[in-house]
Amino acid sequence: MNETLAHEDLPDGLGLRLKVDVTRPLTDLTAAVNALCDQVAERRATTVVVLELAATPVDFREWPGDVGIQAVNRWERAIRRLEKQAAVTVAVARGTCGGPALDLLLAADFRIGAPGLQLILPVNDGHFWPGMTLYRLVQHLGVARARRIVLWGADLTLDKAAELGLVDQVSEDLEEALHTAAVLTGRISDRETAVRRQLLLEAVSSEYEDALGVHLAACDRELRRLRRTRDASPQNLVGQAAS
Structure with a gap:
């Protein structure tokens, strides 16, 4: 696995952190999420999972790219596995967030966004990608609000995402916000x-x-x-x- 996808321990033993390089192939991203879940499952102590979704100059308009349905299925199952972990998941996002980063963001329990964050909806060849992002949008927003976003293909600014509840906290100091969230959410991870x-x-x-x-x-x-x-x-x- 590429070292940019390797997970690392959080300070003070709070849990695990995965820095997600969304330019990597879907198979690598799937392997990284599954490896993270393996590590969480091995830990008996209270654990927080942090997903660091860094700003990356990549075109999310062609998600998931030229892959087979088996690769898509494995990715969706990895995200679902992450969702079902006993650990609380905190996502930290900056810049443009789309494709696999958006999937991970929507699967997280607590979401922190940096100023300037923009959520890019999954599109493939001009059509809204019918993956489980659509399902999670309905789960989070309800059918009516999700329909407006999906049918009209509107990208979401940070202010709009926060208004809709897709981002829970906005902070310029992501490291401080991350540490505070990890301490607080770690108390309820079980x-x-x-x-x-x-x-x-x-x-x-x-x-x-x-x-x-x-x-x-x-x-x-x-x-x-x-x-x-x-x-x-x-x-x-x-x-x-x-x-």
């Missing part, structure tokens, strides 16, 4: 984070009765966790010893 993320996504399409059982199961796990925490508290342990 298996239940992945469950809550899935509940959010399924709420868009699931009927109430179908969703009820899954939500009740998540509530039951949380009640059990709170009970274990309470039972293990120093006050309770002292009380048990005294009795």
Whole structure:
């Protein structure tokens, strides 16, 4: 794998960081995301994944380029695998963000944008690319707002992306914003984070009765966790010893 796609440890053991070179072939990008997921899966401690999407002078109007459907399928599955990790994912983007960078940005839990950021929608031969970016836009924005963007092919300025909730924070000091986000989100990175993320996504399409059982199961796990925490508290342990 090219060294520009290698992941590295964040300072203070907060997690892992992947600097994404979007000029690399789709197969390399897929391998990098999968390798990152492998590393996250091996870690038992709280982990934050940071995706650094640097500004790169590349034409995103021909995404994904001359590749076969198998390569596209592997890429989409890698992105989905990243989405389902227990780790919280923070994306940091600057410059022009399109193609694989946009896929990764939309898959992240928390998104930080630098001033001047522009989101370029995926287009191939003048047609909107019908990949899972379309699906994620609907998940994030709803059908009505996503339809306006997709059918009219409008690129999104940073102000518009922030207004729509596609960017959560705007900062000139990306390193400081990144560190703060990693510290805060690291506190909630665990298996239940992945469950809550899935509940959010399924709420868009699931009927109430179908969703009820899954939500009740998540509530039951949380009640059990709170009970274990309470039972293990120093006050309770002292009380048990005294009795």
